[in-house]
Amino acid sequence: MIEKINQALADAERRAGEAADAAAVEQLRIDYLGRNGLFPAISREMGQVPPEERRETGCAFNAGRGKIQELIENAAARLKAAGSGSGDAIDLTLPGRRWKAGHKHPITMLADECVAVFRRMGFIVAEGPEIEDIYHNFDALNTPADHPSRDPQDTFYFADGRILRTQTSPVQIRVMESHQPPVRIVAPGRVFRRDTPDATHGMNFHQIEGLYVDRGVSMADLKSVLQTFATEMYGPKVKIRLRPHFFPFTEPSVEYDFSCIMCGGKGCPVCKHSGWIEIAGAGMVDPAVFANVGYDPEEWTGFAFGMGIERLAMLRYRIPDLRLLYENDVRFLEQF
Ligand code: PHE
DSSP states (O other): OHHHHHHHHHHHHHHHHHOOSHHHHHHHHHHHHSTTSHHHHHHHHGGGSOHHHHHHHHHHHHHHHHHHHHHHHHHHHHHHHHTTTTOOOOOTTSOOOOOOOOOOOHHHHHHHHHHHHHHHTTOEEOOOOSEEOHHHHTGGGTOOTTOGGGSTTTSOBOTTSOEEOSSSTHHHHHHHHHOOSOEEEEEEEEEEOOOOOBTTBOSEEEEEEEEEEETTOOHHHHHHHHHHHHHHHHOTTOOEEEEEEEETTEEEEEEEEEEOTTTTTSOOTTTTTSSEEEEEEEEEEOHHHHHHHTOOTTTOEEEEEEEEHHHHHHHHHTOSOGGGGTSOOHHHHTTO
């Protein structure tokens, strides 16, 4: 009897595998489990099994019937998944669903654009760490220990004394430490300051730093590079203006403005009716900085500048509030 059950199982397994439609599966059920099927017939013969074999035979019978039920269910599920029998196969004529790919963030787009402009002027891209040491962020940049920018109220300090860089200027130092002049680099990147966020300030923002060191570099070269940058980014009508300023690592130092891109210099709320928009700081590299990296200040001169990328993006895309750039609202980001 056990022999018979095993044989039935093997046959059923083969037929379940071969079943090509719902009717074949139903026939399988009828043949094995239906009223006149094999298993009910075996069940009726059970009485003739000698009592000492009955236990073992009963077990085989139950296991076999369970197994056949499983085979039938699996075969039915397989057919359903394939869509056969019900007639609703995949409609190949339907248009596909397009995968919605994102795009670069406006900050990244603008940084890329700046880099492209500077590359055309012969600058290459340099990078430095966002977690910086005090030497590269301040000391090597000729910034004294009591300078207000070093205050923990303005700078994020780690317990081990390192900091989140407050500017991209430490990249100047890292480049000059590892390369001999001439040097012509731009360094875009993220910087951090303990500011209270408002429409024009954030705790982290982006700068693009520039450094040009060679023989006989002058302020005129700085001006022409900045003017070329302004024209390339915002069109031929934009003028630049330099104002005296102070940075520990440049001498002389300037802040520079672009004529207002919104009103063309006539005066509007964006430029606070002055006709000019402050863009960044710049200056001639201080000889003390050259001394810190082992360049001879008698032989080499250079200029450096650093501008805020958010500021440039706000002007370019007419974004009224810097915080919009960080909220990651897709309705905002989709516009670029
Ligand atoms: N690092 C300065 C700042 O963050 C900007 C700057 C860079 C000024 C290079 C001069 C030269 O304000």
